[in-house]
Amino acid sequence: MFSLQGITNGIEKWLHNNMSANMALLVECAIVIFLAISLFAILGLILVLMERKVAAHMQIRLGPNRVGPFGMLQTTADTLKLLLKEGLTPDGADKFLFNLAPFVIMIVAMLILAPIAFATGFQIWDLNIGVLYVTAISSISVIAILMAGWASNNKYSMLGAMRSGAQIVSYELSAGLSIISIVVLTGSLQISEIIESQRNGWWLFKGHIPAVIAFVIFIIAVTAETNRAPFDLAEAESELTAGFHTEYSGMRFALFFLAEYINIFIVCAIGATLFLGGWMPLHIGSWQGFNHIMDFIPSSVWFFGKTFLLIFLIMWFRWTFPRLRVDQLLSLEWKYLLPISMFNLLLMTVVAIMGWHF
Amino acid sequence: MYTETEIIKDNIKAGSETDLIINIGPQHPATHGVLHLIVTLDGETIKKIEPHLGYIHRSIEKMCESLSYRQFIYVTSRMDYLSSHINNYACAMCVEKGLQVEIPRRAQFIRVLMSELTRIASHELWWGAMAMDLGAFTPFFYAFRERETINDIMEETCGARLTMNYMVPGGVMYDIHPNFQKRVKDFIQLFKSKIHEYDELVTGNIIFQNRMKGVGYISEEDAISYGCTGPVARGSGVHCDIRKLYPYELYNEVEFDEILETGGDSFARYLVRVKEMHQSIRIIEQLIDNIPEGDFQAKTKAVLKLPKGEFYTRAETARGELGVYIVSEGGATPYRIKFRSPGFSNLSALEHMAKGSKIGDLMATMGTLDLVIPDIDR
Amino acid sequence: MFLKEYIKDVYSGVKSLLIGMRRTGKYFITPREIITEQYPEFRAQLSERFRGEVVMPHDEKNEHACTGCTACELACPNGTIKIITKFDIQPDGKKKKAIDTFIYHLELCTMCNLCIVACPTDAIKMAQNFEHSVFDRNTLTKKLNNPGSKIREGIE
Numbered sequence: 001m002f003s004l005q006g007i008t009n010g011i012e013k014w015l016h017n018n019m020s021a022n023m024a025l026l027v028e029c030a031i032v033i034f035l036a037i038s039l040f041a042i043l044g045l046i047l048v049l050m051e052r053k054v055a056a057h058m059q060i061r062l063g064p065n066r067v068g069p070f071g072m073l074q075t076t077a078d079t080l081k082l083l084l085k086e087g088l089t090p091d092g093a094d095k096f097l098f099n100l101a102p103f104v105i106m107i108v109a110m111l112i113l114a115p116i117a118f119a120t121g122f123q124i125w126d127l128n129i130g131v132l133y134v135t136a137i138s139s140i141s142v143i144a145i146l147m148a149g150w151a152s153n154n155k156y157s158m159l160g161a162m163r164s165g166a167q168i169v170s171y172e173l174s175a176g177l178s179i180i181s182i183v184v185l186t187g188s189l190q191i192s193e194i195i196e197s198q199r200n201g202w203w204l205f206k207g208h209i210p211a212v213i214a215f216v217i218f219i220i221a222v223t224a225e226t227n228r229a230p231f232d233l234a235e236a237e238s239e240l241t242a243g244f245h246t247e248y249s250g251m252r253f254a255l256f257f258l259a260e261y262i263n264i265f266i267v268c269a270i271g272a273t274l275f276l277g278g279w280m281p282l283h284i285g286s287w288q289g290f291n292h293i294m295d296f297i298p299s300s301v302w303f304f305g306k307t308f309l310l311i312f313l314i315m316w317f318r319w320t321f322p323r324l325r326v327d328q329l330l331s332l333e334w335k336y337l338l339p340i341s342m343f344n345l346l347l348m349t350v351v352a353i354m355g356w357h358f
Numbered sequence: 359m360y361t362e363t364e365i366i367k368d369n370i371k372a373g374s375e376t377d378l379i380i381n382i383g384p385q386h387p388a389t390h391g392v393l394h395l396i397v398t399l400d401g402e403t404i405k406k407i408e409p410h411l412g413y414i415h416r417s418i419e420k421m422c423e424s425l426s427y428r429q430f431i432y433v434t435s436r437m438d439y440l441s442s443h444i445n446n447y448a449c450a451m452c453v454e455k456g457l458q459v460e461i462p463r464r465a466q467f468i469r470v471l472m473s474e475l476t477r478i479a480s481h482e483l484w485w486g487a488m489a490m491d492l493g494a495f496t497p498f499f500y501a502f503r504e505r506e507t508i509n510d511i512m513e514e515t516c517g518a519r520l521t522m523n524y525m526v527p528g529g530v531m532y533d534i535h536p537n538f539q540k541r542v543k544d545f546i547q548l549f550k551s552k553i554h555e556y557d558e559l560v561t562g563n564i565i566f567q568n569r570m571k572g573v574g575y576i577s578e579e580d581a582i583s584y585g586c587t588g589p590v591a592r593g594s595g596v597h598c599d600i601r602k603l604y605p606y607e608l609y610n611e612v613e614f615d616e617i618l619e620t621g622g623d624s625f626a627r628y629l630v631r632v633k634e635m636h637q638s639i640r641i642i643e644q645l646i647d648n649i650p651e652g653d654f655q656a657k658t659k660a661v662l663k664l665p666k667g668e669f670y671t672r673a674e675t676a677r678g679e680l681g682v683y684i685v686s687e688g689g690a691t692p693y694r695i696k697f698r699s700p701g702f703s704n705l706s707a708l709e710h711m712a713k714g715s716k717i718g719d720l721m722a723t724m725g726t727l728d729l730v731i732p733d734i735d736r
Numbered sequence: 737m738f739l740k741e742y743i744k745d746v747y748s749g750v751k752s753l754l755i756g757m758r759r760t761g762k763y764f765i766t767p768r769e770i771i772t773e774q775y776p777e778f779r780a781q782l783s784e785r786f787r788g789e790v791v792m793p794h795d796e797k798n799e800h801a802c803t804g805c806t807a808c809e810l811a812c813p814n815g816t817i818k819i820i821t822k823f824d825i826q827p828d829g830k831k832k833k834a835i836d837t838f839i840y841h842l843e844l845c846t847m848c849n850l851c852i853v854a855c856p857t858d859a860i861k862m863a864q865n866f867e868h869s870v871f872d873r874n875t876l877t878k879k880l881n882n883p884g885s886k887i888r889e890g891i892e
Contacts, residue, residue: 058760059499061772155380159402159717229493230565238388238491239717320559320760321753322566323493325718326402336746429813432848496760503771517785517862523848531849535785558759564749 004300005121032124036113040106040262045075047261050308051315058319079254087250090153097151102248102255105144109262111137115191116269119279119300123192130191131183134270135176138225141263142168145227145234148256149244160243163326164234168225170333175221177341178214181348182274185211191273198277208356210348215275217341222267223314224329226260230321233329268310272303276310279303377405384413388491388721391731393705395720402716407709415735422695427453427527427662430692435521437699438733440483441676443476446525448673451606452682453527455671456664461607464652465529470608471542471645472516472524473673474638478549479508480676481631481638488628488725489560492569497559504552507545511538527662529655542646546639556632570625574711574723577622584710585703588678589634590727593627595620600674612641627726663690677701677728701733782864787847790817790840791863792880799888800881802859804835808851816844817851824886834887838880843873 011031015024049064049072056063064071089098115130117123127133142165149161183189185207186197197203203211224231235243245256272278279299283291324332350356378401383394392413398406418437422430431449435442447469454461461469486501509519515535516522524531560566576586581594591598599616601609617633619626664686672681678700685694704727711727712720763769773780782788794800804821822836852862860880870876 054764055495057764057767057770059496060503060763060770061499062770062774065774155378159378159380163402232493233718236493236718238493238721241387316757316761316764319496320756321494322489322560322563322569323718324565325569325716327716328565328568340746425813428811429850432813432846432850506771513786514783515785517783517787517849518847521846523850526853531853532785535783555759558755560756562752563756564752 004119004298008122036110036124039113040110040258043265044258044261045079047265047311048075048078048257050311051261051318054312054315055319058316082254083251085250087252088247090247092153093247094151094153097147098247099252101144101148101151102252102259104147105141105259106255106262108137108141108144109259109266112266116266117191117195117273117278118303119298122300126190126192129189131179131189131194131270131274134266135172135179138263138267139168139172141259145244148248152244152247154247156240156242156246157244160234160236160240160246163236164227164244166326167227167231167233167329170330171221171224171231171337174217174333174337174341175225177338177345178218178221179270179274181210181214181341181345182207184345184348184352187352191278195273195278195280198280199283201283202275202277202280204275207348208351210344210351211275213340213344214348215271217337217344218271218275219310219313220337221333222271223317224333226263226267226314228260228264228314229318230323231329232318232323233326236323238323264311264314265307268307268314269303271310272306276306277302278306382720383410388724389731390487390729393729393731393734395708397717397720399717404712404715404717404720407712407720409705409708411735413735414732416732418736419695419697423692426690427664427692430695431525431527432521432523434697435523436732437697437736438675438677438680438701438730439520440480440730441476442521443472443524444673444675445680446523447473448671448675448680448682450525450527451673452669452671452684453662453664456667456669456684456686457527457658457662459528459656459658461529461656462653463650465654465656466607467645467649468530468534468654469525470612471642471649472512472522472530474641475508475511475542475545477676478635478638479505479512481635482508484631484676484725484728485556485560488722488728489566491721491725492566494560494566497556500552500555500559504545504549507541507548511541511545514538514541526655528658529653531655533654534649539646539649542642546643546646549635549639553635561628561632567625569718569722570623570628570726571621572623572625573715573719574624574627574726575622576707576711580710581622581707584707586678586707587700587703588674588676589617589627589630590678590704590707592617593619593630593726594622598679600672600679604672606671606673608645612644614638614641624722624726631728661690663688664692672698675700677730677733678704697736699733699736701727701729701731705729705734782866784864785862786864786866787849787862788865789842789847789863789868790845790851790860790880792838792860794882794885795888798882798885800859800885801857801888802835802838802881803857803887804833805856807854807856808860811850811854813848813850814844814846816841816846835881840878840880841876842868842878843876 012024012028015027019027052074053063064074067073067077089095112134114125115123115127115133117126145164145168146161149157149164152158182194182203185203186194188194188197204215227234235245240246245253248256279302281294281297281299281302283294378399380397380399381394382397383389384392389395394410394413396408396410397404416436418433421433425433431446434445434449437445482501482505486498489497512522513519515538516524576584576594578594578596581591581596586594586596587598595618597603597616597618602616614637617630617637619630664684666686666688669684669686670681672679679698680700681698683696683698684692687693708723708727712723715723792800792802804819806819809817809819818839819835820837820839821833823831824834826832847862849862852860868876
């Protein structure tokens with residue numbers, strides 16, 4: 001059976017047999033960096049194409065269909081165009097911060113990649129506070145957006161950045177609380193253990209109604225955290241033209257654009273890990289035959305399948321709903337999501353203590 | 359000369375140091391044209407709005423003075439290009455008033471049918487564009503699907519999709535296409551089968567309702583004193599439909615309701631337009647099967663000369679009251695033409711509506727005003 | 737009581753959002769509803785009344801119906817049409833007015849159809865061509881009468 005774990009173990013064994021331990025670690029690092037960067041590039045291309053296709057079909061259009069079969073090379077062509085474009089820096093901008101911001105946002109996205117388990121035993125760094133690490137690092141992305149908005153010396157950019165600051169900081173609360181409610185059930189912050197605890201069923205199904213509520217709140221909160229419609233106030237095309245990246249062009253704009261999609265992938269991967277069992281196949285109780293067939297599907301397919309399902313859900317939101325106003329955005333968080341998720345956490349704790357979950 | 363920079367400097371002087379002055383337009387995704395708003399902000403809250411006009415001024419009124427009474431009608435299509443039919447209609451009626459010609463009944467039927475189709479097309483586009491102002495892109499395409507059907511009907515009968523120039527003094531340019539009635543009925547079928555999607559996607563949506571309700575309020579008295587007309591005034595409960603107040607041609611024979619909402623906010627204006635589409639369908643349904651036989655154009659002279667005097671007509675376009683005022687010296691060209699365009703007066707109420715609300719509300723309010731910038735600037 | 741209202745609010749709000757999502761989701765899974773046309777392969781069939789460009793039809797003997805009366809030139813609001821006339825010497829020795837060149841500025845034309853209506857002999861008509869993009873704007877100034885063409889017999 002195809003397994004990524006076999007490949008990684010094989011490579012590690014070969015490296016350790018042929019060179020010293022430190023050298024092997026260095027080579028492994030290089031391989032990981034290469035893989036992470038190529039994953040970014042490929043994900044960016046796929047997700048942008050996917051977004052355009054999903055949008056087109058919801059809008060009774062066909063979407064890109066000219067470059068390559070079914071328009072599959074469209075995003076590649078767009079990337080080439082962006083690479084060739086001039087990256088302007090406005091005259092009154094703070095040059096250092098203006099140029100730094102796109103890289104900060106990319107680095108943040110890359111850092112969150114570390115604890116994500118892509119398949120059985122295929123994980124960059126299985127640290128024991130994985131979930132905490134993710135929530136901590138993801139809150140840094142607001143700094144990059146504020147940096148971009150402030151350094152652009154543009155009023156639209158600044159308004160967008162300030163909006164996004166208020167938005168990301170408040171929505172992190174309910175995203176964190178819904179993550180904690182799963183941690184309460186699992187009793188561990190380690191990603192691999194959280195996945196392992198779902199061997200006999202996903203938390204979304206095992207955790208009764210509190211888990212479903214936590215899942216819904218998590219999806220809403222991460223949509224807001226990644227600045228996606230209906231919470232795209234930081235960009236708010238019809239209000240602030242392009243929000244915090246109004247002044248960016250060329251490859252620096254592309255980095256922001258890419259980071260948005262990578263962030264979506266990451267939060268959906270976290271969601272899939274916490275609620276849908278990560279790379280765990282779907283098992284139903286005592287149906288041995290069914291479970292056996294499900295086991296036959298490679299774990300990486302399970303992981304990416306679940307993640308892309310969640311990504312599709314978030315895209316579906318974007319192409320259906322109008323945008324919220326800035327005060328409504330905050331009242332949704334503070335008046336609805338936060339009280340509900342706090343109450344939900346309490347409920348979840350009761351469920352966990354009484355052992356009512358399956 | 360009072361230049362733009364001076365205005366901005368004055369604004370800076372007038373405001374406090376914490377004010378943020380932002381230029382929305384002339385190129386901005388939400389203004390749907392080259393409208394320029396100088397907005398003074400306190401954080402996100404709007405303190406002052408100053409519209410700046412003239413970016414698309416083509417001096418249509420002056421141009422009309424050098425064109426004959428047959429020629430000037432086509433120019434008016436370029437004012438409110440979304441209800442160009444009704445613009446042409448108003449102008450043709452004004453010339454007919456001066457010439458005192460009787461319009462054949464068939465021509466009247468065709469004119470009213472075309473006007474109502476144009477009104478639906480205009481409201482469809484407004485619906486999609488307004489949803490886009492609020493950040494929902496998908497409704498735009500659904501609205502265009504229906505609007506495209508109307509455009510196809512127009513193309514078949516009038517020969518053009520947007521600037522038809524189908525109305526001429528004395529009637530219409532040529533007879534309706536043989537397929538016209540069938541295609542209009544097909545359109546009505548399509549419209550009725552799709553209209554519930556509008557409510558599902560936008561009207562009932564909780565986010566949309568929160569964005570619209572209580573936003574951009576204007577009272578009945580204020581709407582009158584700002585000179586608002588059309589759906590903007592009717593959203594505040596002002597009884598101002600020219601088709602009911604001063605019915606021209608067939609409008610006193612057909613049955614339809616003047617939509618009045620008393621909310622005065624953006625949501626009321628939204629409802630007025632959506633319900634007006636249904637009323638237009640109602641008018642079309644009454645007329646489409648009963649188009650009488652006869653001429654489509656009255657006999658007129660080759661060169662039209664209006665008698666010396668002043669002539670004024672008005673018509674209800676998709677945006678409100680359009681007034682056409684012609685001063686004739688007895689020659690083949692008008693001495694002076696003045697258009698009272700609905701968009702201009704509606705825009706003047708924008709500051710009153712949006713003051714004290716957020717930037718997002720400004721876009722919602724501007725969306726429900728349904729501004730067409732060439733109509734404001736002419 | 738407050739709690740009941742609160743839950744009701746949340747419920748109706750979520751329901752309205754789900755109704756909207758059902759609509760877009762439905763279109764997502766029914767590709768036959770797609771209305772876009774593939775342009776270069778599929779060119780729209782325009783109706784015979786569509787106004788794309790003024791043309792002067794010539795018959796197989798290279799004859800047209802234009803008498804050079806300049807009614808269209810007078811009817812045009814934009815100065816799109818310019819007619820240069822000449823005098824033909826007829827076989828019986830009489831001089832007859834005829835067109836030398838019928839100049840049509842497509843770049844100025846607004847397709848208002850007034851020239852077609854004004855023409856007493858139906859010498860010009862509207863073509864259904866809509867792809868007018870060119871690289872040189874001079875090519876938009878057209879000469880409508882074919883070289884060597886003459887007026888059809890019997891048209892006054």
